[in-house]
Amino acid sequence: xxxxxxxxxxxxxxxxxxxxRAWVETRDVLxxxxxxxxELLVRAxxxxxxxxxxxxxxxxxxxxxxxxxxxxxxxxxxxxxxxxPMIAAGRARAAREGLPAGFICADAQTHSFAPASFDIIISxxxxxxxxxPVQAFxxxxxxxxxxxxxxxxxxxGAVENPFxxxxxRAAKPLLPDLPARRPDAPGQFxxxxxxxxxxxxxxxxxxxxxxxxxxxxxxxxxxELTRYVSWLGPVGTILQGMKEPRRTQVIETVxxxxxxxxxxxxxxxxxxxxxxAARAPAEAAHx
Numbered sequence: 001x002x003x004x005x006x007x008x009x010x011x012x013x014x015x016x017x018x019x020x021r022a023w024v025e026t027r028d029v030l031x032x033x034x035x036x037x038x039e040l041l042v043r044a045x046x047x048x049x050x051x052x053x054x055x056x057x058x059x060x061x062x063x064x065x066x067x068x069x070x071x072x073x074x075x076x077x078x079x080x081x082x083x084x085p086m087i088a089a090g091r092a093r094a095a096r097e098g099l100p101a102g103f104i105c106a107d108a109q110t111h112s113f114a115p116a117s118f119d120i121i122i123s124x125x126x127x128x129x130x131x132x133p134v135q136a137f138x139x140x141x142x143x144x145x146x147x148x149x150x151x152x153x154x155x156x157g158a159v160e161n162p163f164x165x166x167x168x169r170a171a172k173p174l175l176p177d178l179p180a181r182r183p184d185a186p187g188q189f190x191x192x193x194x195x196x197x198x199x200x201x202x203x204x205x206x207x208x209x210x211x212x213x214x215x216x217x218x219x220x221x222x223x224e225l226t227r228y229v230s231w232l233g234p235v236g237t238i239l240q241g242m243k244e245p246r247r248t249q250v251i252e253t254v255x256x257x258x259x260x261x262x263x264x265x266x267x268x269x270x271x272x273x274x275x276x277a278a279r280a281p282a283e284a285a286h287x
Contacts, residue, residue, distance in 0.1 A: 011129050011186055012107075015083035018240050022231040023059055024085050029228060031062040033220040034124060037153050038063045040214070040275065041122045042070055044151040050119035051075040054143065056108050056152070057126015059083070061090030061101065067122070068101040078118075080104040080111065081126070109136035113143035123152035125273075128190035137204035144280040150206060152276050156213065157192035160272035163261060164188065167235040170257035174250050178234060197276060206278035214275045219268045228267075229254050 014020075023030065031038075045053055045067050051074065055064045058079030067077040079101065081087050087105040094101050104111065109130050121140055130136035144150070158165050158181060165181075172178055181189060184196065191197050194211050201209045220228070229251055230239055239247055261267050 011131065012082060014237075015081070015129075016085065018237040020083040020085040021240070022236055023083070024089050026224075026227060026231050027060045027062070027089065029220050029224045030059075030232075033218050034062070036216050036218060037124050037271070037273070038066050040153065040216075041124055041151060042066050044149070044277075045120055045122065046070055048120045048149050050149070052118050053077040054113075054118040054121045054140070055079040055126075056121060056123040056140065057081055057129065058086075058090065058103070059126065060086045061093060061103065063122070063124045064090065064101050064103070065093065065097070065099055068099040071100060073100055076100045076102065078102045078104060080106060080108050082107050082129075109139060111139070113139070115142055116145045118144050118148060120149040120151065122150075123154075125153060125155065125188075127152050128154050128188060129186045131186055133190075133200045134203045137200055137206065141205045141280050146280060147282045148280045150201075150276070150278040150280070153214070154191035154197070154274050154276065155189050156272040156274055158189050161189075161270075163269035164233070166257050166261075167229055167233050167254045170254045171235045171250055174246075174253060175235070175238060178238070191274065194274065197274065201276075201278050205281065207281050208277070208279040210277045212275050212277075214273050216271045216273065217268065218271050219266045222262050222265050222267050225258055225262075225267055226251060226255060229258070 041063055053067050055067065055077060058064045058081045061079050064077050064079035071077060079090055084105050087103045090103045109132060121144055155161060168178060181187065184190060184193065197211055198209055230236060235254060239250060258267065261269050
């Protein structure tokens with residue numbers, strides 16, 4: 001098996017297993033935490049005067065729904081994600097709230113979108129997980145209408161985002177087999193290298209590429225820290241299958257490492273990200 005299919009299989013397993021369960025379980029915390037990122041993308045959609053929007057790596061649909069509210073009944077936002085548990089949560093919420101949003105459970109890298117069907121393609125931290133990112137962004141370009149916009153937010157590097165690796169660093173003495181992050185591999189920091197992101201977009205046929213650093217203050221209730229630690233990230237994945245009393249020992253150790261981020265009743269930290277913009281060619285080459 002080549003590296004790309006193996007990476008794809010790993011992502012399918014992860015997001016339909018431990019990671020998917022974790023995001024569904026903690027979706028209220030994550031939606032509150034990532035609200036400022038969502039607002040940047042909603043603004044981009046409004047500025048583009050778009051009617052048909054694709055939200056890539058939509059998760060449980062927070063950004064999909066936020067965009068759908070802005071579009072109103074004249075527009076439509078479609079969320080796509082590889083995770084069945086997260087898409088199921090999004091569909092259930094769509095049915096309850098009656099918003100103009102739909103969901104596709106598929107891999108955006110290979111899904112057969114209707115050609116030239118979206119005015120803008122967006123993503124909130126959802127495009128760093130493709131096994132073959134050039135193939136993925138070429139597929140998304142074919143789904144975009146001529147001159148359609150691409151706007152996505154991706155994490156910069158781990159060094160610039162110490163909050164996101166706090167749990168791993170604290171847990172390492174207790175979990176010596178904790179997997180190391182692999183640079184440029186599918187994952188949270190897969191798009192840390194600005195030049196790599198630019199090459200991917202150029203090679204997949206996008207024009208007018210602009211990649212700008214953005215630093216955004218994020219927060220969530222300190223009362224949710226234990227739930228955050230227990231479910232999310234590489235440590236949370238391991239904790240889901242760990243038995244007591246070791247599980248409690250790891251949680252207590254890791255939780256203490258977050259003390260520097262506690263400000264009164266809130267956890268506060270900085271998100272160091274890229275805000276990426278590009279445009280589909282005006283004369284779309286759908287090959």
